[in-house]
Every structure is written in C-alpha cells, then in structure tokens.
Amino acid sequence: MRLAQREMLALIAFAALRISASAHAQPGHTQVLTTARAVHDLPISQAARSRVKLEGTITYYDGPELILFLQDATGGVFINVDRVYPFHAGERLSVEGIAKGGFRVGVAPNAKMRVLGEGASPDSIPATYAALASGAMDSRLVSVQGLVRDAVIEEHAVSHSKSLHMDLSLPGGRAEVYVKNYEGIDPLSLSGATIQLNGVAGGAFDAKEQMDGVVLYAADGRNLHVLSRPASALAALPLTRIGDLFATMQVEDHSPRVHVRGTLTYYASGDTAVLENGGKSLLVQTRETKNLAIGDVVDAYGFVDNHQYSPSLVDTVLVPAGSHQQSAAHLIDYASAMSGVYSDQLVSIQGKLLSEIHTEESQSLSLDVQGHVIRALMLTGEKLPEVAPGSEIQVSGICRILAGGPWREPVVFSLTMRSGNDVVIVHAPSWWTVRHLALLLSVLLGVVTIVAIWALILKQRVTRQAKIIDHSMRIVASRSEILRLISGNEGMETILKAMAAAIESLLPGVLCTYRWHGIESTQRYTSTTKAVRIPLVHADKTAGEFAAFGSSSHTPAQRNDVLLMLHEVLDLALQHHSLHENLLHHSTHDSLTKLPNRRFFEDHLGDSLTKALASATPLAIIYVDVDAFKLVNDQFGHHIGDLYLQAISLRLLYALRTGDTVARLGGDEFVVILPHTGVAEAQAFLHRLERCFVDPFMLEGHCIEGSASFGLACVPDHASTREDLKRHADRAMYRNKRRADSAAANLSAQES
Structure with a gap:
C-alpha cells in the first residue's frame, strides 16, 4: 500500500485524538453501531457522533504496521490502532469505541478491545476487480484468482518487519498482495503461477484519502493455493535481447473513459492541466491546444492513471463548459505540503528567496521555507518579476509531489507557477548585513x-x-x-x-x-x-x-x-x-522515405568495409535506380511520385535480411549494403530485389508498372576501397540501365 495506515494516522493523529476525547467527554453520540455492515454503510459525516460496539473474528493483523481487520456475519471493518496489541488472526475480538471517517468508516484509535477466544473463520466471498476497486468489498474476506507477476520478501522501512509481497494480475486490473506469515513459501516459485487467494480486501490511498490501488491482505500461506505452475521456472526462461524487449510487451486496457468537470487552476497548452472541484484537484495530461484560461470550467474526458502520487487522467479531451470561476490558493506551510494533502492543488507558500535560475525554456526560484529548500518552477515564456535574493516572498502555484520508496511516500515537492503574478514580494531583504554590523560595532566600542x-x-x-x-x-x-x-x-x-x-x-x-x-x-x-x-x-x-x-x-x-x-x-x-x-x-535519415540518407550510407559503408577487410569476409553493395521516375512525376504529379518512392522503400525494406541496410541516396536512387555476402549470394539477392517491382504499384487509384536498374559490386572481387566499390556498382547499374533502354527501343521498333 503506497500510503499505509501508519502514515495516514500520522497525518490525522491529532484530529483523531481530539474527536475521540470529545466523544468520551460529551454525551453527543446519537447511535450505537453493533454490526460491521452498519459501520461500513454509515455516512462519513455521522462517524464522529456514532459509537461502535461489536464482536467479530480478526481476519488480518499486522502489529508493527498497525493494520487490523475484523469481520462479523454482516461484513468487515477496519480498526485504527496506534500501538501493538497481543492479537492474532482467527481470534474473536470485542470492540467498543468511536466510529472514524475516511475513505472507509472504521473504528477510531483507543477503542476498548478484548480477546474472547478462538473465533469462527468467515467464509470468503468471490470478488471481481471492479468490486474491489469500487470499495464495495472493503475490509471483507474475499477470494480471487489471478496470475502472479512478481513475488518477493519485502522488509518495511520503519518497522523492519517482513512479509511476502506479490503483484497479482486479475481480470480487469492488478492488485498488491501482502502475506504476513509466509514460512515455507518460495517466492521464486510463485512468479508466473496462477493462484487462488483468500484475503481481506483493502486499498492504497494518498493523503487525500483517495483510493488509487487494490490491496489484499492474507494472514498466512494457508490462504494461498497454487492452481497451476508456470510452464518453466524463471531460471529456464530463454534470454531475450535488450533490443527485442518491446516485441514481448502485450497491453490490453479496457478502462472506460470517464467524464470529470472542474475549474482550471493550471493549463499548459498541449501538455498538462489541473482541475479543481469540491476541494479536490486532478492532474490531467492532454494534447489539447484550445485557447483556455485559468478559471474556465471545463469538461475533461479521459482515462484514469495511477502512476502519479494521486490519481490522474491521461489521453484527455478538454471541452469548455461555458462558465468561469476563480479558485483561491490555500496558504500552507512546509509540513502541510510534505503531507501530500495538497497534492496537485493551487497553494501559496511564503519563504526567503535564495536564488533564481533563468533559461530559455523555464525559470525557477529556490526558496528557504522554514529551514527547507524548495523549488518553484515556471515553464511558460512569461518573465518573473525582479526580486532581490533574501527577499521574503509569497509564491502561488500547483503543489507537485515526488514520491519514492515502496510505500510511495512524499519525498520532495515543488510548485509549478502559472504566471509572473504568482510571485508577490512580502518585504525586502533584511537590513542586517555584515557591513551594517561592522558599523554598529564601531559605535559601541565603549x-x-x-x-x-x-x-x-x-x-x-x-x-x-x-x-x-x-x-x-x-x-x-x-x-x-x-x-x-x-x-x-x-x-x-x-x-x-x-x-x-x-x-x-x-x-x-x-x-x-x-x-x-x-x-x-x-x-x-x-x-x-x-x-x-x-x-x-x-x-x-x-x-x-x-x-x-x-x-x-x-x-x-x-x-x-x-x-x-x-x-x-x-x-x-x-x-x-x-x-x-x-x-x-x-541528419542521417531521409524525411520522405524515413530511410537512412547518403550521409548515413557513407559512414556505414566505411565501417562495414573496414570490418570486412579486417576479418577477410566478403561485402556487397547493390545500386538501385528507378526507371522512368521523371515520367511518373510528369504524368501523375509530384505527390504520386512521392508515394511511389515511399512504396518502393517499403518493398525494399521487406526484402532485406537481418543485418542488411537500405538507404536513399537522393532522387530515385537507392543502395543496399550486404555484409558477409559474396558475388553468387549477392547476385541471388539482386534477383530478389528485382521481384520488388514485379507487382504494379496502386497509388490513390493510379496503377504504375514499376521497374529499376541494378548495379552490383563486391569486396574483394571487384574493389577493395570504398570509392572503387561505389564506382564499380554505379557503372554496373548504368550498363544495365542502357541495356534495358536498348531492349525497350528494339522492342518498340519491332512493334512498329
């Protein structure tokens, strides 16, 4: 879980203690909740006024990580704990306390808890990824089947406790799995296995208590059943070349496009936008270049992505909603920003200017905020106001969180400014400089x-x-x-x-x-x-x-x-x-055909010739000159001529073997470099290139019967230098072209 319950408690511990103390001190609780279902269905607004009194079986407990789930016959509930208890999964537990709101309604810390003995193990409910992602199955013991993509023994940073961590691929999405007691399980044997898991449904949350991932908790290895092993062990998998990795990637994403409405608090045309609605903000990645302004209300149509600190939208279309409203920036301090609560929101922060960096693409400020250095960055071309180092300034912008570590905790944050108006000078630098201190000391010598x-x-x-x-x-x-x-x-x-x-x-x-x-x-x-x-x-x-x-x-x-x-x-x-x-x-590729150009050919031929001579291996080149290309341009126009060249390029590419190279020298001339190829094999390959022109070229309704003249040269048979090799191939090509032209002329004379 990226933001574990211990971090969530750290963010709201003081408020939770105040709520709990107030609830015990004042008779303001309107109801007593006696079932887990009643706690789960309680509106968050009523949580602080409701007491909880229930009994159930502990389905998962991790003391060092402060995670405790309880389930009765009606459902499951999460119990917030702030210290380690001598509890174990499977025990029946009595709980009396105050309800606590959040993403889920659970039980607040400092509840009275007592072990009643061994409890009856609840039945696990089959669950789909959609049900888990919606939160409907939250805190309940569920059963899922999926493919294990990765399994490792993970040591937690703060408590140093260990658990088995798995990335599980389910139909519709992926989930993280934590198995507390993993004795006897070999993680390597699980990678690629299909398993059935009985575990408690949970989630990953950011500091705003927004769910951005599915997490399952299993008490021990008995809740994990291997349905099928991978076809081969990890060590038996064949090696894949780094250059071939992309071909093995398979992605099938059926996520629906969603519709969100909000007010623009940041907009970088063709790149990024930030929307705010109901006190929450959303980062949007878009290629939209509409003329939108800060404060415009827009409709965003995109796909949810969870690779940022908070959920975001990608591949987004922005449509103006026709209204406008301004959003006020939240004035915050360093601790509030680092908590992650204000991720992607419009905020203001005050600090002392340390330095400025100006480039053609961006401008940035370094600020000392309560003893911490932060960066404020502006990516637009607008200039920032002149500010003297040491000035106390207030900077407004979008709070961007950089997360790190296995829990994706906030590591550093920065502000993304929108215009020069986001920088306000609070007061000038302090008068107390070294020079002024020296003057003052000279007056007070007595x-x-x-x-x-x-x-x-x-x-x-x-x-x-x-x-x-x-x-x-x-x-x-x-x-x-x-x-x-x-x-x-x-x-x-x-x-x-x-x-x-x-x-x-x-x-x-x-x-x-x-x-x-x-x-x-x-x-x-x-x-x-x-x-x-x-x-x-x-x-x-x-x-x-x-x-x-x-x-x-x-x-x-x-x-x-x-x-x-x-x-x-x-x-x-x-x-x-x-x-x-x-x-x-x-600089090395032709813009029309995307093939390597003459410059690339010259360099590559030089390298290939050097290698061939050093290793005493043959090397061949074949010049290709398209016949009657000028007639194609004259008859059909240059657009069809360009399409003709592109089609020829594709056919030549498809004819290549591994290690061969084709380049466009210019106009209607091409050349093919054939490493480790002697005269006989090169002549056979030349016939293979000739067959590229057998089928006519169909280009936007026009049929072109294409042909070309070829010139072959080999090392060491015809030449031993680059220039001699090119000269021999060029002469051979022109001999073939004249022979073809002569044959065509004789045929024309016979027909007449």
Whole structure:
C-alpha cells in the first residue's frame, strides 16, 4: 500500500485524538453501531457522533504496521490502532469505541478491545476487480484468482518487519498482495503461477484519502493455493535481447473513459492541466491546444492513471463548459505540503528567496521555507518579476509531489507557477548585513560587554554563512561541470557518472547508483537506509533510475539544495539527450522515405568495409535506380511520385535480411549494403530485389508498372576501397540501365 495506515494516522493523529476525547467527554453520540455492515454503510459525516460496539473474528493483523481487520456475519471493518496489541488472526475480538471517517468508516484509535477466544473463520466471498476497486468489498474476506507477476520478501522501512509481497494480475486490473506469515513459501516459485487467494480486501490511498490501488491482505500461506505452475521456472526462461524487449510487451486496457468537470487552476497548452472541484484537484495530461484560461470550467474526458502520487487522467479531451470561476490558493506551510494533502492543488507558500535560475525554456526560484529548500518552477515564456535574493516572498502555484520508496511516500515537492503574478514580494531583504554590523560595532566600542556579545554573534554567523557559501559554491561548480558535459553532447552514462561523483562529494556518507538503458553503475548498496529514487524518463518511457542512499552530516537545507540541483540537472540532461538524438536522426535519415540518407550510407559503408577487410569476409553493395521516375512525376504529379518512392522503400525494406541496410541516396536512387555476402549470394539477392517491382504499384487509384536498374559490386572481387566499390556498382547499374533502354527501343521498333 503506497500510503499505509501508519502514515495516514500520522497525518490525522491529532484530529483523531481530539474527536475521540470529545466523544468520551460529551454525551453527543446519537447511535450505537453493533454490526460491521452498519459501520461500513454509515455516512462519513455521522462517524464522529456514532459509537461502535461489536464482536467479530480478526481476519488480518499486522502489529508493527498497525493494520487490523475484523469481520462479523454482516461484513468487515477496519480498526485504527496506534500501538501493538497481543492479537492474532482467527481470534474473536470485542470492540467498543468511536466510529472514524475516511475513505472507509472504521473504528477510531483507543477503542476498548478484548480477546474472547478462538473465533469462527468467515467464509470468503468471490470478488471481481471492479468490486474491489469500487470499495464495495472493503475490509471483507474475499477470494480471487489471478496470475502472479512478481513475488518477493519485502522488509518495511520503519518497522523492519517482513512479509511476502506479490503483484497479482486479475481480470480487469492488478492488485498488491501482502502475506504476513509466509514460512515455507518460495517466492521464486510463485512468479508466473496462477493462484487462488483468500484475503481481506483493502486499498492504497494518498493523503487525500483517495483510493488509487487494490490491496489484499492474507494472514498466512494457508490462504494461498497454487492452481497451476508456470510452464518453466524463471531460471529456464530463454534470454531475450535488450533490443527485442518491446516485441514481448502485450497491453490490453479496457478502462472506460470517464467524464470529470472542474475549474482550471493550471493549463499548459498541449501538455498538462489541473482541475479543481469540491476541494479536490486532478492532474490531467492532454494534447489539447484550445485557447483556455485559468478559471474556465471545463469538461475533461479521459482515462484514469495511477502512476502519479494521486490519481490522474491521461489521453484527455478538454471541452469548455461555458462558465468561469476563480479558485483561491490555500496558504500552507512546509509540513502541510510534505503531507501530500495538497497534492496537485493551487497553494501559496511564503519563504526567503535564495536564488533564481533563468533559461530559455523555464525559470525557477529556490526558496528557504522554514529551514527547507524548495523549488518553484515556471515553464511558460512569461518573465518573473525582479526580486532581490533574501527577499521574503509569497509564491502561488500547483503543489507537485515526488514520491519514492515502496510505500510511495512524499519525498520532495515543488510548485509549478502559472504566471509572473504568482510571485508577490512580502518585504525586502533584511537590513542586517555584515557591513551594517561592522558599523554598529564601531559605535559601541565603549561598551565592552555588548562588544563581546556582538563579536561572538558575528563570528558564529560568519562561520555558518561561510559554510553555507562554500557548500553553495561547490554546488554551483558541480552544476557547471555537469552542464559542460551536457552541452558537449557527452553520453548519458558519462553524465550520470559525473552526477553520482558530484553528489557523493557534496554529501559525504551518501552513495549514488544509476541505471540507464540496461547500463548500471559499478557500485552496489544493500543497506536498508531510506533512498531517494528518481526515475529517468526518455521518450515517454522509464529508461532507468538514479538513486541516492545513506545519510550525511549536512543540514536538511543543504541536502535539499543538492537534491534540487540533481533534479534540475537530470531534467536538463534528459531534455538535451532527447534533442540530440532527434537532431542526429534527422541528419542521417531521409524525411520522405524515413530511410537512412547518403550521409548515413557513407559512414556505414566505411565501417562495414573496414570490418570486412579486417576479418577477410566478403561485402556487397547493390545500386538501385528507378526507371522512368521523371515520367511518373510528369504524368501523375509530384505527390504520386512521392508515394511511389515511399512504396518502393517499403518493398525494399521487406526484402532485406537481418543485418542488411537500405538507404536513399537522393532522387530515385537507392543502395543496399550486404555484409558477409559474396558475388553468387549477392547476385541471388539482386534477383530478389528485382521481384520488388514485379507487382504494379496502386497509388490513390493510379496503377504504375514499376521497374529499376541494378548495379552490383563486391569486396574483394571487384574493389577493395570504398570509392572503387561505389564506382564499380554505379557503372554496373548504368550498363544495365542502357541495356534495358536498348531492349525497350528494339522492342518498340519491332512493334512498329
């Protein structure tokens, strides 16, 4: 569960204690709930005024993780506990307390609980994924069948207790499974197995108590029955090449499109929007480019996604609803933001400006908020107002949460601003600078006591400031060095290695590891210390991960400075890497046919020839010149001519073998490179290319009888240098073209 009950209790513990104390002190409870069904069906608004008195069987209990489920003949209920009890699954329990609202209505902490003896085991109810996701089966013992995608022994970060964790694929969706007592179960043997599981239905929730995942809890291994084993063990699976991984992926998503209405609090055309309605916010990913404004009420039609901290919509269509209303920002502090309650909501936060970073694509501010460094980012082209460092400012924007760890807890947050109006100066920097302090000390030289006090204060401040400045300068120097590598088009592995070295230098005691497209750092770290993990997204896919483990003696503000620099530079590196790849691709590929162009051909032929000569293996090339292409353009137009070239390109591609390359040299000329191919095999392959022109080309109602002339050259039979090889193939092609033209002319003369 991404936000376990212990975290939810930590967020609302004070309020829960106040509710419980008030309920015991005042005779304001209107009803007594004696069944689990009555508790489950109780409206949340009535929870604090209702008492609970029921008996049932413990269906699941994890003391260190503070998770307790109880079931009677009418249903199940979740009991909030704040300490460990000597309870066990299967015992009959008496509970007296106060109801507590949330996603589910359960029992508040500090309830009176007493074990009555062994309880009758409730029957499990068959459940579908849709019923589990709706919450209708919440806290009840259910039975499901599914395919185990992954099974591991997981150690929890805070309690250090262990349980068997499985990712279970059900018809309609996926669920997480926790088995408390897993003795005798080999996790490796479960991967790929079809199982039947009897467990308590639960869920994963964010800090707003929104459900974004299905979780099942089983007391022990007796609740898990293997229906069928995988066809082969993990170790027996054949190796798959990294380049072939995508072909093995199968995704079938039947999620329905949903309709949500809300007020726009953020809108980045063609990318992202945020809607707010009823005090809750929703992140929306869209390619919509309509002229929408902040405050517009819109209808969003999209598909639910749970890869963010809170549920979001993807592939979304936005339609104006025709009304407009402004949403006020919530004024919050650092602790409130880190709780996750304000995820994706419009908030305001006040702090001291530390630094500004301006680029052509974005602008960002670093703020000191209650001793913590946060970043406020604006991705639009609008300029921020001029603000002096040290100024106290209030920044408004969308609170974005970055989650990490197995529980997906908030790790760091940032604000996404919408315009320059989101920055308001509260007051100018403090007058108390080192220069002013020196002037004041010169006036008070006669007062020895005051001079001594001020001298001590000044020394402490200067020392502390010097450490901060030194640390900041080292961060700037590290950032500059990494930016130099980025601007120099160094590979991502080199950049990630430099980042890891910089972080470890700036924060002694912290160890960094990374993984990028299958390439991993040489360091390994097995400590259970909480880690900061940052996914590396390239081309809208997770291509790797950068992780920092351990702890250092630096202050939280200094650690956050380093983490902010890490996030910023990683973003720039990934953006630059994608841009460089795109530019490289466009420079080496033909825009019409998408085939490699002449530049790619020249480089690739040089490499292939070098390898062939070094290994004494043959190499062949075949020039292909499309016959009468000018007549096609003249008769049907250049549009049909372009389609003709594209169709020829596809047929040539389909004719290739593994390792062969086809490129467009320009106009109507193509060339094929055939590694490890001698004269006889190349001549046979040439006939294979000739058959690409046997069938006519049907292009938008036009039928074109195509043909081409071919020229073959081989190493070492015809040439040993690149230029000689191309010259021989070119001459051969033109001989064949003249021969074809002559044959056509003779045929025409005979017919006349």
